[in-house]
Amino acid sequence: MGAVLGLCSAAQLACCCGSAACSLCCSACPSCANSTSTRLMYTVMLLLVMVTACITLAPGLESELKKVPFCKNSTHYIPGDFKVDCDKAVGYLAVYRICFAACLFFVLMALITLGVKSSKDPRAGIQNGFWGIKYMLVIGGIIGAFFIPEGSFASTWMVFGMIGGFCFIVIQLILIIDFAHSWAERWVSNYEETQSRGWYAALLLAMLTAYALALIGIVLLYVYYTKSSGCELSKFFISINLILVVIASGISILPSVQEHQPRSGLLQSAVVSLYVMYLTWSALSNASSECNSISGAESSFDKQSIIGLVIWVCSVLYSSIRTASSSSKLTMSDQILAKEGSGEGADGGESGRGQETKVFDNEGDGVAYSWTFFHVVFALATLYIMMTLTNWYNPSSQLSKENVASMWIKITSSWLCVGLYIWTLVAPALLPDREFN
Known part of the structure; x- marks a missing residue:
């Protein structure tokens, strides 16, 4: 160093x-x-x-x-x-x-x-x-x-690591959901101010692209991470996350939600759906080799592992910088960058x-x-x-690629992401006396 x-x-x-x-x-x-x-x-x-x-x-x-x-x-x-x-x-x-x-x-x-x-x-x-x-x-x-x-250094520090790592995941999810809302609100606002068909087309294209990528991801997950017989846990993860993103998309366009959040729509749901599918893929890539057609039985530190590690490093660094720089949204302060x-x-x-x-x-x-x-x-x-x-x-x-603990952490993160997103949709309707920004 x-x-x-x-x-x-x-x-x-x-x-x-x-x-x-x-x-x-x-x-x-x-x-x-x-x-x-x-x-x-x-x-x-x-x-x-x-x-x-x-x-x-x-x-x-x-x-x-x-x-x-x-x-x-x-x-x-x-x-x-x-x-x-x-x-x-x-x-x-x-x-x-x-x-x-x-x-x-x-x-x-x-x-x-x-x-x-x-x-x-x-x-x-x-x-x-x-x-x-x-x-x-x-x-x-x-x-x-x-x-x-x-001594007891490893066991004690592991507890701190689990708590801190989970907190980072929660903060990361909050900022991703906030990114989806901010993006959609900005484009909808531009469309409402200009009445330009270009902004409407951009909204529609972004939404359809995100949903299309999420759908393609689901199909590929079924193809490469499941088998006709067995791999029941992988099938459950993919299916339950598909159901959850469909439910979230339906909630986003409910009349009661639209009444309190007129700019809420399918673009936010599409972005969240795409990210949930990414988390699902990331979780299943750590599943057992029997249910992973891509990695097969290999467990060495090969080119695929290196590429995956590089992508993970970039995502962690980006999340760290973006989360820390957007502190005003998490600390509820009025400070603007x-x-x-x-x-x-x-x-x-x-x-x-x-x-x-x-x-x-x-x-x-x-x-x-x-x-x-x-x-x-x-x-x-x-x-x-x-x-x-x-x-x-x-x-x-x-x-190693086969990492059951990491698989469960990532799949739990995907469920938490959907739960947080649904809460941002229904909270203004359930708590009308509170102000939500």
């Missing part, structure tokens, strides 16, 4: 040890807001932690470590007193220790930035700078975590010479996102990564 100093975003490459992330930047770098570059740097940190955790689970790593001279039970023994138990550097316990250090770092940052209102706060330098020190702190924490006595070009430094203000400063401060009047909530979400994302890689409540040291 020491190579992270070479992977820093170009806009902050020269700011690794400074207190301000926007003071010493190269003139050749593209201009960007301080809030954007800071989130990018934390995302790189989370990505590197994730990659490191994956490496410790890589097949064959344990046998390769036996060739290292200073490891215990080494096949290339060199006489000496310095011996290290390299078995602790691999497996699910290694993932636990790596994520433990990373999670503590984000919790610490959440506490440090608690109550920060703008970049004029003295703590803003800690949030937006000192990148070299931060990365060294994380690396040192990871190394130190390997010296924690095994600052515009990228606003704030001090964008026009040659206090931070001065906007034409020379490539990373400008756009948070002088107010933070663009809740810094504390941002770090809380990243801490929860770290726990979610840890639990997903290690088979949740049945820890495993292999990145």
Whole structure:
């Protein structure tokens, strides 16, 4: 992970040890807001932690470590007193220790930035700078975590991981449903204001496309993850989720729902249906090999596993950034994300010479996102990564495709997603005295 100093975003490459992330930047770098570059740097940190955790689970790593001279039970023994138990550097316990250090770092940052209102706060330098020190702190924490006595560490930390991972899933689902509502409301509003057939056609096309993809997904799930005889659990998962999305779509167009939410419609239901089918596919991909025609009996870390892992990594990073950046919707605050070009430094203000400063401060009047909530979400994302890689409540040291625990977590998430969406539809009708935004 020491190579992270070479992977820093170009806009902050020269700011690794400074207190301000926007003071010493190269003139050749593209201009960007301080809030954007800071989130990018934390995302790189989370990505590197994730990659490191994956490496410790890589097949064959344990046998390769036996060739290292200073490891215990080494096949290339060199006489000496310095011996290290390299078995602790691999497996699910290694993932636990790596994520433990990373999670503590984000919790610490959440506490440090608690109550920060703008970049004029003295703590803003800690949030937006000192990148070299931060990365060294994380690396040192990871190394130190390997010296924690095994004892009850794994069982205790697994409980925290399950709670934190579940919270991340819930937050992720809430933001996905909010995305569906926001998208539909924005397009419906544009149509109502302009009465343009283009917006109406776009609404119709988006809805039909999402439903068509969901329907194709259902057919493919039946083809590749079920058999004429057997695989009853897979058939149940696909069928029950199909029924649930049909029910949700029906509820979205009920007269009582339309009365309280005139802009509610099938576009939101189509988006949610497509996402539920994705969760169903993700769950069934972890089912037993007998009911998985794609993976068959293979369990090695092949190209398909790598591609699936890359897609999962991208989705986790995207969800983390989007969820943390949309904190105002979860914390019920009136804070609106600052515009990228606003704030001090964008026009040659206090931070001065906007034409020379490539990373400008756009948070002088107010933070663009809740810094504390941002770090809380990243801490929860770290726990979610840890639990997903290690088979949740049945820890495993292999990145196997057949993962019953992960399958149940994902299928439960799909049911929870439909339940939350239906609640957003019926809540205004059931509780008319409350205001729902």
